[in-house]
Amino acid sequence: MTLLAPSFSEYAREEIRRLLHGPCDPSSLSALTTLRKALADDPGPVYGPGQGELLLRRLRAMAEALPPGAELLDDPARLAAVHAGAAVADPSLCLAGLVHHLLCLGSLTELSDDPGGLEPQLSTLREGRAKGVYLITEAGQANSHLATATRADFDPADSSFVLHTPEPGAAKFGSAGTWGVEQTGVVLARLFAGGADHGVFAFMVGLTDEQGPLPGVELSSPIALDALPLDYVQVRFHRLRVAPAHWLSDGARIDRDGTVHDPAGSPEQRLQRTLRVGQGLWAAMPAVAAATSRRAAVQAVTYARQRRTGSRLAPGVPLLAYRTQQTVVLGALADAFALTCAADGALAVRAEGRSAAPPGREGGEEEMGFTPWAAVSRPLAAYKAVTVRTAARLTAECQHRCGFSGHLTANRLAAYQGFHHAFDTAGGDSQLIFYDIGRSLVEQEQPEPRPRPGEQKSPDVTSPHWWPAVLSRYQDDLVRELRRRGGADTTSDPFKRWNPLLEQAGLLGEARATLLVADDVTRALGRLRDHDLVRALTPLAALHGVLSARRWSGSLLALGTLDPADMEALSEATDRLCDAVMEQLPLLIEVFDEYGDHPGVAPTPLTWTRGSTS
Incomplete structure (x- = not known):
C-alpha cells in the first residue's frame, strides 16, 4: 500500500x-x-x-x-x-x-x-522581551468571572487604584510562575469608586522581574497541570498601587469625586465589553485545532498504512486494510478537514466583527444568559467550543490507534489531546457556551412547522450536503421540543425553568455549533475550482458528515429527525465513502501534510548498553 x-x-x-x-x-x-x-x-x-x-x-x-x-x-x-x-x-x-x-x-x-x-x-x-499574563479566574468559586472578588479601589487623591485580594478564595489562577523574567499581567478586578461597585475592568500590573515577585504581588508555590504544562501558580495582591494610565478604562472615566461615567451602561454590559478580547482567542482556536488535528490524522493514517499485523485473520496485512481502522483514522482525516474549513469560517466572522460596534454601544449588545461568553460573540464562542472538543476527541482516537507509539512524547499526540481537552474549559467553558446558545435559540427563535413525511427531499447520504440538511432539521426539532417543555416561558423562574432542560439545551447549542462547521465544509468545497482537488476532498467531506451522524444517532432517533432505516443506511455509506477516500489517499496526504514529511509515529531514538560477556 x-x-x-x-x-x-x-x-x-x-x-x-x-x-x-x-x-x-x-x-x-x-x-x-x-x-x-x-x-x-x-x-x-x-x-x-x-x-x-x-x-x-x-x-x-x-x-x-x-x-x-x-x-x-x-x-x-x-x-x-x-x-x-x-x-x-x-x-x-x-x-x-x-x-x-x-x-x-x-x-x-x-x-x-x-x-x-x-x-x-x-x-x-x-517585542517578546517580557511575558504577558492574563489573570481572570479566581480559585475559590465556580464561574468566578461572574463574581470577581479582586478589588480595585479608586483613590481620588491621585486618581490611582489600590488592587487587593480581599480573601483567599479571590486569589487568581494563571501561568504567572515563570521565574527569572519580566512578567506583565492584565488583571480583571471589580472597580469601586464613590462607595459603589461599577463592574469588572482590566488593569495592567507588573508581576515579576528577574529577581522574583514585585512589591504587592505574592505568588504561590507551583501548581502541576500535566495535561497542559506551564508554570501555574495562584496570585494574590496586597494593596498594590496601580497608576491611572494602567487602568484599561475602555471609554469610561472617573471624576475626582468618584463619579464613574461608563459607556457600557451597566455592570453586565461592562463585563461583556471587558471580555470582548476573548473574540481574538476564539477566532484563532479553530486554526490551532485544525493544524494539530491534521498532523495527528496524517500520523495515524501513515502508521496504519505501514504497521503490519500478526492477526490469524489475515497475517501480514497493514492495519489500514481493516474497516474498523479505516473508519477511525480516515474519519480523523475527515474531521481534520472539517476543522480546517471551520478555521476559515471563524476568521470570516472575526473580520466582520472587527468592523462592528463593541458590546454596549449601538448595535453591539446582546443579553447575557448563564455566562457572558455567548453574549460577547455567539458564533465565535460556538466555534471555539466545538472545534476544541472535536480536536480533543480526534487526537485521543489517533493516539489510541497508534498503540504504545501514540503515547511517546516525541510524537506529541498526548500533548495535542491534553491541550484541547484542557481548552474545553479554558477560554470560556465549552459546555456553558452550549447551554447558553441553546437557551437563546429557544427563547429567540420560532422554528418553521415541520414538513410531513415525504414532503422534504433530502440529499443523498453520500453527499456533503446531507449532513447540514439533517442538522438543520435536528436543530428545529430540538427547539420545538424545548419550547413544548416550557423553555420559552420567560415569565417563569429561570432556574426552575432551565434546570431540568439543560441537557437538551446543551445538545441544541452543540448542534448549532456543529451546523456552523458543516456549512463551512460545503462552502469551502463550493469555492474550489481545481477538479482533482474537488474529487479528492468531496468523499472526505461526506465521510465527516456520515460519521458525525453516527455519533449523534441516539438523539437523532429519539427526536425522529432520522428513523431506523436512515441509521441502517449509514453503515453502508461509511464503507462506500471509506473506499472512495482510500482511492484518493495519496492526494489527501499531500494536501494535509503541510510539513512535507509524511509523519508516521516516530520511535524515540535509542542508545544501547550491552552487558559484559567476560
Whole structure:
C-alpha cells in the first residue's frame, strides 16, 4: 500500500494554501516557515525551572512572524496561522503565545484609552522581551468571572487604584510562575469608586522581574497541570498601587469625586465589553485545532498504512486494510478537514466583527444568559467550543490507534489531546457556551412547522450536503421540543425553568455549533475550482458528515429527525465513502501534510548498553 507521489497543479496548490492557512499573504507563509525552523533549532518545553529565557526566545520568534509594533494584532489570519504553527511544534508554547498576544496584548490594545501611558511595558511585550499574563479566574468559586472578588479601589487623591485580594478564595489562577523574567499581567478586578461597585475592568500590573515577585504581588508555590504544562501558580495582591494610565478604562472615566461615567451602561454590559478580547482567542482556536488535528490524522493514517499485523485473520496485512481502522483514522482525516474549513469560517466572522460596534454601544449588545461568553460573540464562542472538543476527541482516537507509539512524547499526540481537552474549559467553558446558545435559540427563535413525511427531499447520504440538511432539521426539532417543555416561558423562574432542560439545551447549542462547521465544509468545497482537488476532498467531506451522524444517532432517533432505516443506511455509506477516500489517499496526504514529511509515529531514538560477556 505504497503512497505514490501525486502532483497537483500550481493553481491547485494555491487553493490548498488558501484552505490550510486562510487569507494569509505569501510573506506570512514565508514567516511561518522561518518560525518552524526557529522552534526546531531551539527545542525544549517552555515550563519548569530555568525555562524563562527559553520561553522569551520562543515568544520573540513568534513576534518576528507577526506584523511589527502596533500592527501586531491587525491581521487575525496571520495571528491564527502563527499560533497554529506553534501548537504543532509545542502546545504549551501555543498556550503561552495565545495568552501573551491575544489576551494580554489584546486587552492593552483594545481596552486602553491611553496606549502611550502603557509604555514601556507595551513595547516590551510586543517585542517578546517580557511575558504577558492574563489573570481572570479566581480559585475559590465556580464561574468566578461572574463574581470577581479582586478589588480595585479608586483613590481620588491621585486618581490611582489600590488592587487587593480581599480573601483567599479571590486569589487568581494563571501561568504567572515563570521565574527569572519580566512578567506583565492584565488583571480583571471589580472597580469601586464613590462607595459603589461599577463592574469588572482590566488593569495592567507588573508581576515579576528577574529577581522574583514585585512589591504587592505574592505568588504561590507551583501548581502541576500535566495535561497542559506551564508554570501555574495562584496570585494574590496586597494593596498594590496601580497608576491611572494602567487602568484599561475602555471609554469610561472617573471624576475626582468618584463619579464613574461608563459607556457600557451597566455592570453586565461592562463585563461583556471587558471580555470582548476573548473574540481574538476564539477566532484563532479553530486554526490551532485544525493544524494539530491534521498532523495527528496524517500520523495515524501513515502508521496504519505501514504497521503490519500478526492477526490469524489475515497475517501480514497493514492495519489500514481493516474497516474498523479505516473508519477511525480516515474519519480523523475527515474531521481534520472539517476543522480546517471551520478555521476559515471563524476568521470570516472575526473580520466582520472587527468592523462592528463593541458590546454596549449601538448595535453591539446582546443579553447575557448563564455566562457572558455567548453574549460577547455567539458564533465565535460556538466555534471555539466545538472545534476544541472535536480536536480533543480526534487526537485521543489517533493516539489510541497508534498503540504504545501514540503515547511517546516525541510524537506529541498526548500533548495535542491534553491541550484541547484542557481548552474545553479554558477560554470560556465549552459546555456553558452550549447551554447558553441553546437557551437563546429557544427563547429567540420560532422554528418553521415541520414538513410531513415525504414532503422534504433530502440529499443523498453520500453527499456533503446531507449532513447540514439533517442538522438543520435536528436543530428545529430540538427547539420545538424545548419550547413544548416550557423553555420559552420567560415569565417563569429561570432556574426552575432551565434546570431540568439543560441537557437538551446543551445538545441544541452543540448542534448549532456543529451546523456552523458543516456549512463551512460545503462552502469551502463550493469555492474550489481545481477538479482533482474537488474529487479528492468531496468523499472526505461526506465521510465527516456520515460519521458525525453516527455519533449523534441516539438523539437523532429519539427526536425522529432520522428513523431506523436512515441509521441502517449509514453503515453502508461509511464503507462506500471509506473506499472512495482510500482511492484518493495519496492526494489527501499531500494536501494535509503541510510539513512535507509524511509523519508516521516516530520511535524515540535509542542508545544501547550491552552487558559484559567476560
